[in-house]
Amino acid sequence: MRKYRLMSPGPTPVPEKVLLKMADTMIHHRTPQFQAVLKDVHVKLKKVFMTENPVVIFASSGTGAMEASVVNLLAKGDKALVIRGGKFGERFAEICEAYGIETVPYDVVWGEAPDPAQVAGLLKSDPKIKAVYSTLCETSTGVVADIKGIGKAVSGTGAVLVVDAISGLSADEFRPDEWGVDVVVSGSQKGLMLPPGLAFLTVSPKAQKLAERSDLPKYYFNLKAALKAHGKDDTPWTPAVSLIMGLDSVLDMMLEEGLDNILARHARLADATREAVKAMGLEIFAKSPSNAVTSVKVPEGVDGKALVKKMRDEQGVTIAGGQGDLKGRIFRIAHLGYMDEYDTITAVAGVEMVLSQLGHKLQLGKGVAKAQEILK
Amino acid sequence: MRKYRLMSPGPTPVPEKVLLKMADTMIHHRTPQFQAVLKDVHVKLKKVFMTENPVVIFASSGTGAMEASVVNLLAKGDKALVIRGGKFGERFAEICEAYGIETVPYDVVWGEAPDPAQVAGLLKSDPKIKAVYSTLCETSTGVVADIKGIGKAVSGTGAVLVVDAISGLSADEFRPDEWGVDVVVSGSQKGLMLPPGLAFLTVSPKAQKLAERSDLPKYYFNLKAALKAHGKDDTPWTPAVSLIMGLDSVLDMMLEEGLDNILARHARLADATREAVKAMGLEIFAKSPSNAVTSVKVPEGVDGKALVKKMRDEQGVTIAGGQGDLKGRIFRIAHLGYMDEYDTITAVAGVEMVLSQLGHKLQLGKGVAKAQEILK
Numbered sequence: 001m002r003k004y005r006l007m008s009p010g011p012t013p014v015p016e017k018v019l020l021k022m023a024d025t026m027i028h029h030r031t032p033q034f035q036a037v038l039k040d041v042h043v044k045l046k047k048v049f050m051t052e053n054p055v056v057i058f059a060s061s062g063t064g065a066m067e068a069s070v071v072n073l074l075a076k077g078d079k080a081l082v083i084r085g086g087k088f089g090e091r092f093a094e095i096c097e098a099y100g101i102e103t104v105p106y107d108v109v110w111g112e113a114p115d116p117a118q119v120a121g122l123l124k125s126d127p128k129i130k131a132v133y134s135t136l137c138e139t140s141t142g143v144v145a146d147i148k149g150i151g152k153a154v155s156g157t158g159a160v161l162v163v164d165a166i167s168g169l170s171a172d173e174f175r176p177d178e179w180g181v182d183v184v185v186s187g188s189q190k191g192l193m194l195p196p197g198l199a200f201l202t203v204s205p206k207a208q209k210l211a212e213r214s215d216l217p218k219y220y221f222n223l224k225a226a227l228k229a230h231g232k233d234d235t236p237w238t239p240a241v242s243l244i245m246g247l248d249s250v251l252d253m254m255l256e257e258g259l260d261n262i263l264a265r266h267a268r269l270a271d272a273t274r275e276a277v278k279a280m281g282l283e284i285f286a287k288s289p290s291n292a293v294t295s296v297k298v299p300e301g302v303d304g305k306a307l308v309k310k311m312r313d314e315q316g317v318t319i320a321g322g323q324g325d326l327k328g329r330i331f332r333i334a335h336l337g338y339m340d341e342y343d344t345i346t347a348v349a350g351v352e353m354v355l356s357q358l359g360h361k362l363q364l365g366k367g368v369a370k371a372q373e374i375l376k
Numbered sequence: 377m378r379k380y381r382l383m384s385p386g387p388t389p390v391p392e393k394v395l396l397k398m399a400d401t402m403i404h405h406r407t408p409q410f411q412a413v414l415k416d417v418h419v420k421l422k423k424v425f426m427t428e429n430p431v432v433i434f435a436s437s438g439t440g441a442m443e444a445s446v447v448n449l450l451a452k453g454d455k456a457l458v459i460r461g462g463k464f465g466e467r468f469a470e471i472c473e474a475y476g477i478e479t480v481p482y483d484v485v486w487g488e489a490p491d492p493a494q495v496a497g498l499l500k501s502d503p504k505i506k507a508v509y510s511t512l513c514e515t516s517t518g519v520v521a522d523i524k525g526i527g528k529a530v531s532g533t534g535a536v537l538v539v540d541a542i543s544g545l546s547a548d549e550f551r552p553d554e555w556g557v558d559v560v561v562s563g564s565q566k567g568l569m570l571p572p573g574l575a576f577l578t579v580s581p582k583a584q585k586l587a588e589r590s591d592l593p594k595y596y597f598n599l600k601a602a603l604k605a606h607g608k609d610d611t612p613w614t615p616a617v618s619l620i621m622g623l624d625s626v627l628d629m630m631l632e633e634g635l636d637n638i639l640a641r642h643a644r645l646a647d648a649t650r651e652a653v654k655a656m657g658l659e660i661f662a663k664s665p666s667n668a669v670t671s672v673k674v675p676e677g678v679d680g681k682a683l684v685k686k687m688r689d690e691q692g693v694t695i696a697g698g699q700g701d702l703k704g705r706i707f708r709i710a711h712l713g714y715m716d717e718y719d720t721i722t723a724v725a726g727v728e729m730v731l732s733q734l735g736h737k738l739q740l741g742k743g744v745a746k747a748q749e750i751l752k
Contacts, residue, residue, distance in 0.1 A: 004401050011617055014402045022618070023395040025380050026387050026571055028694045059437045059573050060596065061614040067596045098595040189614065195402055197435050197573045197616035217593060219474040220436065220443045238437040238565065240573035240616070241387055242398070318404045 002316040007347050009139045009167050009293040009320060011189040011196055012337035014246070015253065018193065022246040029239050037248050039233040044251035048192075048259065049169070049184055051176045051202050056226045057247075058199040059240040062166040062187030063091065064221060065199035069133075069162045069183050070095045071216040072223035073207060078130040079104055081122055081159070083114045083145070086138035087323050088164055096133075099216050104129055110141050110326065111295075113288035116149030123157050130210060131160050136168030140323045142286040142295030142332060144172045148179045155180030160207045166190060170259065171266040171292035171336055182207040188243060191262075191292070193250050193337040197243045203227065266291040269335040269344045272374040276348040279370035280355070280362055285330045293320075293334045296351075302360050304328035310354045317350045341375045378692040383723050385515045385543050385669040385696060387565040387572055388713040390622070391629065394569065398622040405615050413624050415609040420627035424568075425545070425560055426635065427552045427578050432602045433623075434575040435616040438542040438563030439467065440597060441575035445509075445538045445559050446471045447592045448599035449583060454506040455480055457498055457535070459490045459521070462514035463699050464540055472509075475592050480505055486517050486702065487671075489664035492525030499533055506586060507536050512544030516699045518662040518671030518708060520548045524555045531556030536583045542566060546635065547642040547668035547712055558583040564619060567638075567668070569626050569713040573619045579603065642667040645711040645720045648750040652724040655746035656731075656738055661706045669696075669710045672727075678736050680704040686730045693726045717751045 006013045027034055045055035058064050070092070074080060080101050082093040085108030096103045106122055108114045114134065123129055132154050137144050147163055154161040160182035165174060169184070170191035176184050181204075188198035203211070203223065211223055225236040254262060270291035274284055277296050285295040298304035305328050308321040320332040333347045348367045355362055382389045403410055421431035434440050446468070450456060456477050458469040461484030472479045482498055484490045490510065499505055508530050513520050523539055530537040536558035541550060545560070546567035552560050557580075564574035579587070579599065587599055601612040630638060646667035650660055653672050661671035674680035681704050684697040696708040709723045724743045731738055 004403060006402055006404060008404050010614065011402050011404060014618075019399040023399040026382055026390045026565075027380065028382060028384050028387060028688075029572070031688065031694065059435070060440070061435045061616070063613040064436070064596045095595045098598075099593045187614070189402075189617075195616065195618035196405070196614045197619060217475045219471045220440045220597070222474075237439040238386070238563070238572045240437070240571065240619075241565075242390075242571035242619075243573060243616075312404075312407065318407065 005317045005346060007317055007319050007334050007343065009190065009332060009334040009336055010187070012193060012334065014193055014195060015338050018246045018249045021249040022242045024245060026241060029235070029241055034241065035233050037244065041244060041248050041251065042230065042233060044255060045200070048251055048254050049176065049202055050174065050259065051184065053202045053204050054227060054230050056201045056203065056223065056230050057235065057239065057244070058201070058221065058226070059197065059237065060199045061196050062185065062199050065185045065187070065201045066092060066164060067095050068201050068221040068223060069185050070101065071099055071218040071221060072211045072214055073131050073160060073162070073183070074101050075213050075215045076100065077128070079126060079128040081106060081119065081129045081132045083108060083119070083134045085112065085114060085143060086110055086135070086140035088135050088138055088140060092133040092164065111143060111285050111287055113143050114145050114150065116146055116153045119150050120153035123153065123159060129159050131162055133162045134164070136163050136165040136174055137172055137290035137292040139167040139293060140326065142290050142293045143288050144168065144290035147174060147181060151180035160210055167292045167336065168290060170254065170262050172290050173263055176202065188247065191337050192247070194243060194246050197240050198247065266335050268375065269339060269341070270294055272344050272371040273333055273335065273348065275374055276367035276371040280352060280367040292336050293332050295330045295332045298329055298331060299360055302355060302358050304331060306358060307331055307354055310357065311350055315350045315354060317347060319347065344375065345371055381693045381722060383693055383695050383710050383719065385566065385708060385710040385712055386563070388569060388710065390569055390571060391714050394622045394625045397625040398618045400621060402617060405611070405617055410617065411609050413620065417620060417624050417627065418606065418609060420631060421576070424627055424630050424635065425552065425578055426550065427560065429578045429580050430603060430606050432577045432579065432599065432606055433611065433615065433620070434577070434597065434602070435573065435613065436575045437572055438561065438575050441561045441563070441577045442468060442540060443471050444577050444597035444599060445561050446477065447475055447594040447597060448587045448590055449507050449536060449538070449559070450477050451589050451591045452476065453504070455502060455504040457482060457495065457505045457508045459484060459495070459510045461488065461490060461517065461519060462486055462511065463516035464511050464514055464542070468509040468540070487519060487661050487663055489519050490521050490526065492522055492529045495526050496529035499529065499535060505535050507538055509538045510540070512539050512541040512550055513548055513666035513668040515543040515669060516702065518666050518669045519664050520544065520666035523550060523557060527556035536586055543668045543712065544666060546630065546638050548666050549639055552578065564623065567713050568623070570619060570622050573616050574623065642711050644751065645715060645717070646670055648720050648747040649709055649711065649724065651750055652743035652747040656728060656743040668712050669708050671706045671708045674705055674707060675736055678731060678734050680707060682734060683707055683730055686733065687726055691726045691730060693723060695723065720751065721747055
């Protein structure tokens with residue numbers, strides 16, 4: 001017997017009562033019954049996303065909403081400033097390129113955070129830049145960006161700020177309206193504690209205005225159609241009904257805990273993990289670490305891929321390895337969503353045991369004790 | 377106490393054991409554990425789609441796969457022949473137009489079936505036509521198209537045949553490989569008995585070749601990326617894990633029943649419904665009726681919208697009304713997926729009772745008796 005423990009930065013564990021809510025009788029989506037659910041969900045999503053802007057739901061993974069934030073905001077001849085400090089920043093650039101939008105890349109060394117002053121400078125240099133794309137938490141590196149600072153750099157200009165908060169939402173502090181964020185992209189399988197399959201997009205009035213002149217082709221991810229339906233608590237295409245029933249339930253849980261409490265919980269678990277890992281003699285990879293996921297350098301002499309594999313296949317604890325150039329060089333422990341103190345202690349204990357099995361010299365329990373000290 | 381009975385042409389009821397399968401512990405998608413599931417699913421999908429071609433899965437509703445069948449197959453300057461005999465035929469044309477593809481429309485009177493000879497004629501007249509878009513069952517009218525005949529018209533030419541089998545799959549006879557169908561589009565919430573949120577696309581070698589020269593922009597629905605991942609039993613973006621776990625279970629159920637048995641069951645239920653409705657003195661709307669859904673003309677003097685509303689809100693039986701111009705003029709009873717004889721009897725009994733409540737003169741039980749006679 002070995003329990004399955006999901007501690008990767010998405011998908012994340014789904015609370016049992018939400019799993020059961022999604023297992024309820026399937027209902028039809030074009031009925032007053034479902035419309036009432038959607039109406040409720042639309043109100044609660046604004047609270048959880050901390051925005052007054054509409055939060056549109058797509059039946060897709062997060063990448064779909066990333067695409068929506070490109071094809072609906074930009075027009076032929078526009079340029080996009082894309083902050084690339086990891087795999088997901090790069091994805092924004094790939095989407096722009098797929099639609100013929102020239103990107104002005106701001107390449108940040110993986111593991112470091114973007115500098116708002118650089119964003120301001122690049123923006124000034126090219127008036128064709130109509131949108132700035134950033135991640136909140138760059139999941140691939142565990143870095144949280146200074147969105148407040150970037151927001152200041154963008155808000156005075158004609159460009160809109162689009163933030164991929166797929167893994168950062170409800171884990172890292174994020175006040176989109178206050179900080180001048182026009183569009184927030186997110187997904188269901190991270191802090192929102194649901195299975196993958198829903199993506200979200202918030203749209204400020206400034207972004208809606210920009211979208212009016214967009215002439216890039218789109219259909220499934222057409223924002224105008226989505227917003228029109230949203231206004232009637234409806235969807236343009238068949239929605240992912242069971243996931244939306246789960247969303248309804250999960251949003252209640254989140255509002256009951258309170259968003260500031262959720263952020264504080266993520267901060268506590270992340271802090272405990274970082275300090276525990278340091279106590280074990282390991283090094284944090286991210287210079288500006290996110291509270292969604294902690295990225296840790298694999299110590300010299302240890303096979304990073306074997307570490308992740310043994311954790312998963314022998315201990316039942318699914319953490320994540322590195323992506324791209326970081327494969328084998330880092331491992332990542334998430335604190336996202338349905339996670340508490342004992343999940344953090346489990347992750348730390350597992351890493352200690354497996355590192356020890358792999359021949360790395362360390363004192364078992366040192367990391368765990370450090371985590372306990374912080375969490376007690 | 378009133379049970380909820382879903383008898384609309386999608387979403388359809390989900391078997392209880394499948395609901396529970398989807399409520400199991402969430403697992404990570406980039407693991408050998410999930411890869412093994414996906415490998416199995418890929419093999420079983422081919423059997424259920426009755427094709428040797430790969431069946432690609434998207435996390436989206438069916439419209440997403442319809443879009444994929446346009447943006448991946450066509451190139452700038454190509455034309456598309458679109459059979460428009462209902463709402464979903466029209467959707468193919470809208471997608472083509474959104475991507476700047478000129479359509480050659482073949483407009484069929486709603487309720488009638490397209491004529492393969494007309495397709496052959498239109499194809500001959502314009503060599504720029506690179507794809508023909510048809511529905512198997514046009515859900516909005518309940519018409520099944522003669523895809524075998526259309527396949528013959530298309531297969532000798534340079535064009536590919538794309539069939540929207542979203543509601544028709546596993547309900548109407550359909551042999552894509554035998555009949556010269558290159559691309560089949562489908563969705564999860566119909567004959568596949570799952571919640572909405574998954575879409576499917578099969579691709580013949582001829583279609584893959586055509587796709588190679590496609591220069592329309594795409595990213596989320598990029599077929600090349602999807603096929604490359606499919607070859608490794610993987611997905612380019614995060615898949616809808618819980619729905620795929622359900623898919624695994626549903627495909628087992630379908631293969632256990634046997635596809636020919638499933639088709640025969642749908643044919644029996646549809647036949648019983650049609651004959652029962654005629655015995656009640658009502659008229660079938662579709663000239664060439666599908667076994668997925670039966671469309672019935674609302675008798676004169678009866679408020680069609682009230683009929684559907686009373687069935688749903690008072691009887692707990694969700695059937696569908698008409699769409700577009702057919703609003704209030706027809707009602708539709710589905711036979712799709714997880715349905716048996718007693719569901720059909722329930723639908724017929726409910727329609728009789730509500731028509732009677734609405735002041736329509738009929739002999740209660742006449743339709744039910746006719747259905748029993750056929751189903752006994």
